[in-house]
Amino acid sequence: MIGGERLLAIGVLGAALAGLGISAYLSAVHATHAPLVCSVRGPVDCERVLTSAYAQILGTAIPTSAAGIIWFGVSGVLALLQVRLSRARAALLAGLAWSVAGLLTALFLVYVEIVQLGALCAWCSAAHVLVLLTLLFTLARLERLPRAQPEPHGMPQQP
């Protein structure tokens, strides 16, 4: 793995670690009812977002941030696989699919924040940016992969 590719994989890993930290913090706040470090007035209002019906998964008591822990955790594992296994195309493609799924979910949550709730949660937005960065890093790595060359015609095959 050359330096640029490794740097991109490390970028994905870094995003995963940062995202894990944010998600864990939000989950801890949810579980302990501790005060959240965030603005509660104006367009950035974490409280409004995190106390809305959307802050929990489909009617359960599980906070949405718990899904963030899982997503960033898997993303980190995939990034590690990409770093450890040179040119691990399968891991990279899995990372791409995972990132696209993550971005679609993040876009839905952004829609909820902006349109439904009229408020942004700074911590959530940071996590959403990390999801976007993960996808961009993954796309950049895919661009750097050498394309599969076609089989040369008329060449005798090595027995």
Added chain:
Amino acid sequence: MAARKPGRIAKGAAQPRRGAAAPGRPRHLPILLTVALVTMLVLVFVAVRWYLTPAAPGQVRQGQAGQVMAALAAIPQSELESIGRGTSSVDLKPVSAQPLTGARGKPQVLYVGAEYCPYCAAQRWSLAVALSRFGTLTGVGLTSSSSSDAFPDTPTLSFRGSSYASNYLDFVAVETADRQGAQLDKVSPDQQALMQRYDAPPYSTAGGIPFVDLGNRFVTSGAAYSPGLLQGMDQQQVVAALQNPSSAQAKAILGSANVFTAALCRMTGQQPANVCGTPAIHSIQASIGGSGG
């Protein structure tokens, strides 16, 4: 000469550079497209929100009930918490009967009222705020009570034609007449039976509308506060008043919404926890009687 491995290019031959774009394709096209798409979607979200945002007080635009509902759904929990029961006089009567469930099998809230009725006009505000804490109420209209009844032209919402999406509750609204008294929805025989039983003594002193049955766990008849509090206002001004927790309207409407919320939490088994688990809701639940949940 040894044969080369298939697919490998001989050393020294022209080879595409890593990260180079395919011929005819701009470099980093997928990345640029992704960033553009995300940016465009966020801008669309902001534009939609801008369209839905309530106008400033005094700039009422009719037909924008969606904006009013969005504002009601966005009232901060901290404000609701600080108001507690407020000045609400909502009189919830606990009942013990077969639980009322809706079409989706969830505990059902039944509201029966009429658009001409000023007490219904008052009650809808609190009910809309409470229901918005458990789901999304859409399709409501803006109207005002009769110009020739008590508390004329009380600004309000109309639940006629509304729909409610919630993981916890079903909501059925019956608006029996418009503000001129012309008939709208009909009360079904089952609803009529509930009203005959619970919209009468000992559950209600006078009966009549508005009548609200909270899953056959609680019933209430009449307004939770005086419609006179809303006199001379329009919907946007009511919404603006609700942003100020020390306003009389906020104390009455949001206080009543908290009482409804406490009862609704009994119906949902205290779910969602972030709505039902607050000290204000617990405190109100201790005072409204009933059981379970």
